[in-house]
Amino acid sequence: NAGVMQNPRHLVRRRGQEARLRCSPMKGHSHVYWYRQLPEEGLKFMVYLQKENIIDESGMPKERFSAEFPKEGPSILRIQQVVRGDSAAYFCASSGEGVGSPLHFGNGTRLTVT
Amino acid sequence: QKEVEQNSGPLSVPEGAIASLNCTYSDRGSQSFFWYRQYSGKSPELIMFIYSNGDKEDGRFTAQLNKASQYVSLLIRDSQPSDSATYLCAVRKGAQKLVFGQGTRLTINP
Numbered sequence: 001n002a003g004v005m006q007n008p009r010h011l012v013r014r015r016g017q018e019a020r021l022r023c024s025p026m027k028g029h030s031h032v033y034w035y036r037q038l039p040e041e042g043l044k045f046m047v048y049l050q051k052e053n054i055i056d057e058s059g060m061p062k063e064r065f066s067a068e069f070p071k072e073g074p075s076i077l078r079i080q081q082v083v084r085g086d087s088a089a090y091f092c093a094s095s096g097e098g099v100g101s102p103l104h105f106g107n108g109t110r111l112t113v114t
Numbered sequence: 115q116k117e118v119e120q121n122s123g124p125l126s127v128p129e130g131a132i133a134s135l136n137c138t139y140s141d142r143g144s145q146s147f148f149w150y151r152q153y154s155g156k157s158p159e160l161i162m163f164i165y166s167n168g169d170k171e172d173g174r175f176t177a178q179l180n181k182a183s184q185y186v187s188l189l190i191r192d193s194q195p196s197d198s199a200t201y202l203c204a205v206r207k208g209a210q211k212l213v214f215g216q217g218t219r220l221t222i223n224p
Contacts, residue, residue, distance in 0.1 A: 031209075033211060033212070035214075041216065042202065042214045042215060042216035042217050043158065043202065043214040044214075045211045045212070045213065045214075048210070048211050056210065056211055058211075059211075091157055091158070093212075098209075099145065099146070099208055099209050100145060100146035100163070100165055100206060100209075101209075102148055102160050102163050103148075103160075103204075103212050104160065105150075105157040105158050105159070106157060107156075107157050108157050
């Protein structure tokens with residue numbers, strides 16, 4: 001499967017725990033984006049990364065949230081000390097080089113905080 | 115003003131008719147425009163993208179772009195019940211992030 005791979009598909013955490021969401025981009029893609037979607041709402045941009053660099057984190061909450069895309073391995077979105085309001089679908093997308101390259105999305109991780 | 119605006123719907127269209135979905139954007143520097151389809155509980159899937167003014171056709175889908183009016187639309191001909199989904203308009207400036215509208219929910223009635 002050469003598509004964007006996200007895991008886990010579903011993640012349940014209790015308040016105060018940490019959530020780690022993983023994303024492997026499509027083969028040949030070096031740009032990774034994370035979006036959050038609440039029920040019945042649109043996709044909200046969180047962060048844009050290239051290998052080892054954060055390019056744009058303007059949509060990322062200042063506290064508890066962090067993202068990385070190391071030289072080796074998947075991109076990780078980490079949420080520390082989760083709260084109920086973090087419950088959402090988190091989608092990762094990747095794109096190739098070139099201005100205007102479309103984003104291709106993974107299946108998402110549904111995070112539920114109890 | 116939102117960066118990308120869509121009518122949230124729901125938009126109801128009879129089977130076989132043309133569905134017309136509209137989107138406006140605020141940043142005149144936007145260069146590329148995308149339409150995604152999202153079924154309930156699923157991830158967005160790319161339908162079409164357009165960069166130049168005018169029309170771009172792909173099967174039953176036509177994207178239309180008017181940069182002077184900052185307007186992009188998607189037409190779906192011969193609508194099928196399987197086209198029932200939420201359609202997301204997205205806009206991009208250069209190699210930056212994709213900014214999405216809130217989506218239009220489309221229902222095709224048999």
